[in-house]
Amino acid sequence: MLVKLIVSFCLLIVVASSCRKTTSWDTNWVAPLINDTLDLSNLVNDSTLDVAGGFYNVNLKRTLLDVGVGDFVAIPDTTIEQDLTLSFASITVPPGAQFVNAIEENTFDLQDLELKKIILKAGVIDLEIENPIHEQVKLDLELPGVTLNNVTLSKSYIVPAAVGTTPGVLKRTIDMSNYSIDLTGENGSSFNILQSKVSVSTLSTANPVVVTNQDHTIVKAKFKNVVLKYARGYFGNRIISDTSDFNIDFFENIAGGSIDLPATSVKLKIENSIKFDARAQINFLKNVNHSGTVVSLNGDGIGNTFLLDQPTGSFNSLQPTYIELLYNSGNSNIENYFENLGYKHTLAYQIQINPWGNTSAGWNEIYEHSKLKMTVEANLPLSIQADNLTIRDTFDVNLQQTKDKSRITNGTFVLDTDNAFPFNGNVKLHLLNKNKQELHVVQSSHPIVSSLYGALNSAGIQHQLSNSEFVISEAMVENLDKVKFIVVDFELNTPNPTTQTNQMVGIPANAFLGIKLKANFNLKAVI
């Protein structure tokens, strides 16, 4: 009987366990998500925006090209070697006697550069001397034309004696900073030539020693890490050309609509402080927008060659020359260019140096602070008329819920805004699957209302409060695990509060958009 009872209880356990259904209940939650204020303050005073008359102005200044001495004249690492031997069979050298005395001209390989004089800002000579005889020797090195404060570079070294067939070796480094180097050679009319003078003698305390014409005294001088601060000579007939892109990332998010800009002018400015003849050409400046539409800028200097005048003065009194190309609504299609809302801009240019050859008799000059610089400058009111201008951004998401476990069933995003921009804004969310097919659209219940419909706040800034909701239905939540992308469309208009038609509006200084976003959601607890 007892056994029967136990078996019965066990059966009851199984039955009761298998019959139990899940328990669930709904809970209501509120969670803050975003609290932020967007404004343009971080763009002010960084050559993008400034304020005039209480409104923002675009004060854009961007450098497109900036090249200097290192880009035109460069001395690569170069090793100069002198191999010194007797011109006769042998000699017994008494103590303190000189047995080598040679002067040589060494050539720098600088391709089409023909330099006559350079001044080094930095650089070194790594010197290595080999002594083939079995006594210490004194080596005197002089570099005629290499001076610092008008003193010629001259060094003396005691070089160790050779041991057996292994020559004695001495290594030294000479700092060449601020040295001036005359590269015209012994006759004073050559280029890229460095003179060197070497003499070798035994020490007065040495023993007499036999030196033959098979004994090679070798001097290696490696010019390394040379940075110039001045160069004179002929810089060659060269063409520098490039095509460079610069992107305005924000415009990449424009998905539709249009804008109207006020009268706009843009200045392209070329500054030259290098003494050479040159001519330049801007091949094209174009942009492409999100839909692939390309607009090229037409106007003065585009596609035409123009000359760059040489600067005047010298080191401290150098006066650059400038060329300014102005593009405005009257002489170009600059408004169309910007209204295309291109996100990728491409500039192609070329500059030819010494286009007529060495007409300066080798007197091109470049200083440490000389440069060839191209900048673009724009100064215009930050005013815009937006007609359903749609800014779009896409976010990858991976939202997972298990349907038989605790989960969110539905909810509402509540957006409270404080808008001091004269724009109306409508927000729309597109929920897409992995193939970017639209599953659901969530539309804001109300727009973010333009500040022009509001009143002044305590800081004297006109603003308007708005509240809108985005309802996430149960059907949307059911599909949540299929949503892989959320596309946010922000549609802008600039309506006139009286006529309700879009108008050109300026952006007031200190305009802001305060955003508070919270989620109200229903969480179904399941156990």
Next chain:
Amino acid sequence: MMKIGALLFAMVFVTSAFGQSMPMIYDTLETRKQEVVLDGAGQLSSTAVSNSLFNFFIKGGEIPENVRSDNYNQHNDLNRVGVIAQGELSYINYTVRPFEKKNWGILVKAGTLTTVSSRYRSGLFGLAFLGNEPFLGTTIDLSNSTATYIGAHKLGFGFIDLKSKSSVNLNVYGITNYNHGYLNNSSLTQDAQGYNAEVILNGQFEKTSRSTYFKGLGVGVDANFILPIDAFSKRSYIQFQVQNLGVAFLSHKVVRYSMDTTIQFNGFEINDFVGDGAIVNNGTSVFDAIGLKNDTITADPIALPFSIQVAKIIDEHSSNLLQSYYGIQAYYQKGAIPMVYAGLQVKPIEWFRFGASVSYGGFAKFRGGLYVQAVMKKINLGIATTNIVGMVSKKGFGQAYSFRINYRI
């Protein structure tokens, strides 16, 4: 039908006897040779949660909003809830006498034990069953809340005195579950719109780190001493009972989550959602954000969930129609308070008796109890409840049932 189901549920899932639900019937006869006892009991008790809610956890289903709200409104500032389920199968052989000079038999038992105990603030219940929306604009106190869950199986061997029926058992315990957590000074404050929140969290939660069935080993004793007391010209019997007094050692490390942090949160900034540094990309977890530390550590020994009872019990050989029983029982359980109880047994005929009792304490407030018992030649059968209201009404605060089957040879 529902009551029968609930009764069966309790008998099936909760097994262990409680002295106050069905008083020990003290039989000093020495005629028994062997005895098999199956007893079990369980209670689901609370000071604030009624069966209208508990029933959903027993039968399943969607808990309506009004049930959750009504139960929330029944809460005091500090509340208690507990589940204790215990069952044992004991075999007693009085003929095996391990000690020549003692009239002792042997007692072998196997059982299972599950306890869930909690003391909590009403706010914690509100958050769990209503969410935070009903509490916008207020501060929810979460302090001084604690919960412990221990599951174990036990196997014991001991001795029992043939005449007095006093017994001592040494048990080994296989720990199957251990979770423990508490919150000290903790609260959630929200503004009325739900745009700002301040969370103060100071607490700890630890759980076993492995998924093996047995997670630790323990040792403990059950002891049951019965002493005759002569007072007011009559003899009474007093029972001193200790169950599961011992310690357990977890064989694997425990994962301990601890936090002592104040978070003021009013939302992220836009830049937190865009670019390479976006919080969705940079691996920032919610745990990191709230300063939750996660350590895997060697656990300290844990006390088994023991109980101690002192009670006046029923004399089987008394010829009185009415006999009283009463006592006090204390649980080593977070959130539980000592329980006192008193009852009266009616024995209208020799083989049948029934009784009624009242109690206060444990995880509950005042409760009434009932039991019936049949005492036959070889079998005793008894069932009991210590929560009459809970048995018949959704307004009762929990349910408590027990049964005992004695088979004598």
